[in-house]
Amino acid sequence: MPTTLADFQKVEQYLTDHQNDFIETLKTFLRIESVSADSKFIPEIKRGAEFVEKQLTSAGLETKIYETAGHPIVYGSWLKAEGAPTVMVYGHYDVQPADPYDLWKTPPFDPDIREGHIYARGATDDKGQMMTHVNSVASWLKVVGSLPVNVKFVIEGEEEVGSDNLDKFLSEHQEMLQCDVAVVSDTSQFAPGVPAITYALRGITACELKLTGPGQDLHSGLFGGSVANPANIIARLVASLHNAEGQVQIPGFYDDVLPLSEQERNGFANLPFDEPALFKALGVSEGYGEAGFTTLERRWARPTCDVNGIWSGYQGEGPKTIVPSIAGVKISCRLVPNQDPEKINSSLESFLRELCPASVDFQYKQYHSCGGLVFDTDSGWMKSAGIAIEHAFGVSPVFIREGGSIPVVSTFKEILGVDTLLLGWGQSTDNLHSPNERFSLEGYRQGTLASARLWQELANL
């Protein structure tokens, strides 16, 4: 028997009554030091996976912990909503290292509540955000005895170290993981009081280039001016990547870029974006980038070409007058939907190679790529999410893009063929990856409520 809005209202009451219990559960979760980057935390990673499995089991899901070559993946499902859509919830129980510990006001693994926030490593990224969906599912099953939709939880333990074993898991269990849409809460609201649905992500392609000139560093007096200096050459190559208008000069770079619609540009322009405050926080006096685009357009919807690192010769104190033997650079391009990462990377390589003089050895290494994604903001999934968020937050969400890449979202599209709803309950000021990470209790409450409503809305599709 399908669930109804009246059922949801009972769930909503239950959520209100049990908010403190959800906070206590989250605190227990946050005490687990599930740092994925450092092998000394492996027992805590195991505890993290077991904690998640226990929560899902208690909620009423069938669960299994899948071992991988790295950290385990927790899987849980409830599939009794016959004829209703199936939703995959993705999250991660691992956290960033907490160093430097001495910059934390309270210990990172001893959650502290102050000024309406819970402070701990993983509070927002991603334990707190992920738990909103565990809470909502548990409440539906507790109060109503069933869920409006089928759910499949995939909660991994390697998100902070590159999700190395997730793709293999998804590929090997494609049938088990069949679903209609994915939900991920690992992003942020646009601003306090401005909830958001993220409908596009930039992709990325990256490389490392190593140039070798002379066989060893040379005396710049004896030989300077007569042989190619790889540091000067690498600077020329990098400088050639942009013209004076900030446009990337890699051949074909913009060929496949989907232009921003007027509607999207207007949408961005109407967001309550405090640009001076952002630049102040970043420590720059003003923005800089591709001519003809606003800061939000540049961050979210335009492709880039940035040096991530460059090195050559002597970097110590004082002068040392050499012609260096070797120069290296790491370059990454953020890509927008419809650009082909492999094509861009190959074009980048050819472009740089052609500029390199014959007497300089050119070694190019291509790094992992992932394409940009944009989802249809008029889809039923989006509309359902919009209603759920408006109910929980009291305002309609804004539609935003994200400048970063979330490779798992590409993987869901490629392997499972589904769109992802990126529903962030946190704030960009929550110090994720930094000391004093936090998550607002109100965001936790609203996120749980929105999640509970989302299941009901998705059932109507």
Added chain:
Amino acid sequence: MPTTLADFQKVEQYLTDHQNDFIETLKTFLRIESVSADSKFIPEIKRGAEFVEKQLTSAGLETKIYETAGHPIVYGSWLKAEGAPTVMVYGHYDVQPADPYDLWKTPPFDPDIREGHIYARGATDDKGQMMTHVNSVASWLKVVGSLPVNVKFVIEGEEEVGSDNLDKFLSEHQEMLQCDVAVVSDTSQFAPGVPAITYALRGITACELKLTGPGQDLHSGLFGGSVANPANIIARLVASLHNAEGQVQIPGFYDDVLPLSEQERNGFANLPFDEPALFKALGVSEGYGEAGFTTLERRWARPTCDVNGIWSGYQGEGPKTIVPSIAGVKISCRLVPNQDPEKINSSLESFLRELCPASVDFQYKQYHSCGGLVFDTDSGWMKSAGIAIEHAFGVSPVFIREGGSIPVVSTFKEILGVDTLLLGWGQSTDNLHSPNERFSLEGYRQGTLASARLWQELANL
């Protein structure tokens, strides 16, 4: 009573008869581990200074060891050639560190003679070369009882660590050090069998530039494309230093450059220069530089602008997708005679500063400069040296330039107002500053003979 060529012939015979004694003396000198860079060798530095003083005293000079804030300077003079020119002989008794010891075929401070060479740290740089003048002076005074000219020896112990205390010594003892010309044997012959007089040196001016963009490294996805990336900017600045023809673009850079005469260019072109062998040794397939000039012209007589080091962002293994906060570069320009180092450095700074976007902080630090020098190859000093070398080596010397800078030669010009005769008896293949440093016994013999003849020739001026 002035000395005569007949006197010189007696000296020449004495040199022939006593060559083995000179080799033994040099071996004793080379056993002293007078490494100036490492304070654990300070007792050996002291022994080095005392050894030199003893040699000069034995030769018949009045001597004194001058203490400095660093290592001592040995001074010796013989000033009884009334009416004759006064010649300053400069050299250094300190040596480069001998590391890595395990690459030496025989221990660096246990001189070994094989295949016509003496192998030891300091053999050519500069103990062996400097001793040719001590030997010649000693022989004249022994055989003839007087010298054709007045001589002043200044032998320092900090050449390999920047001669920090030499300028002060020269300034404070200007009257004592008055002379007509200086002689330095610390360079090389052009090639085996091709003795050379070096008549020009390049100067140098150098800087370090630090650019700061955002206050900390930023996530290249969240912010890339919207703020100036200091690594990209520094690459653009560096790339702007040259045009496609390899010409330096700093405003006014070439304004004061003295053009090479046709005679000089022809002289360079006629030298027995094995360009393929040089490039092979340097590990490059071909030369590279300013259009319209040969390799020797580029190395000796054209100004340059080389990056000596560059750094920004992440330099470790694998990708790291950041917009770096800071980028730095060290740049040095080799200068040719008549260019003003301060003017060039200021122009470089203005040029780079103008190219730097307003949102990037620009910090420029000027390093020590020294001008290029060219001496008149038609001077009496040069002619005298030519005759002396031709007598000792059996062929006329070629006139060459040197791409590096020897700051003490500038100092002699600035403080004492004199030209320097740069008479190298070594070879560029003598492994100076490297393991298995050596000096050919024939070069030692010929250099000593040339020195002895030089005094007689200079007396005729």
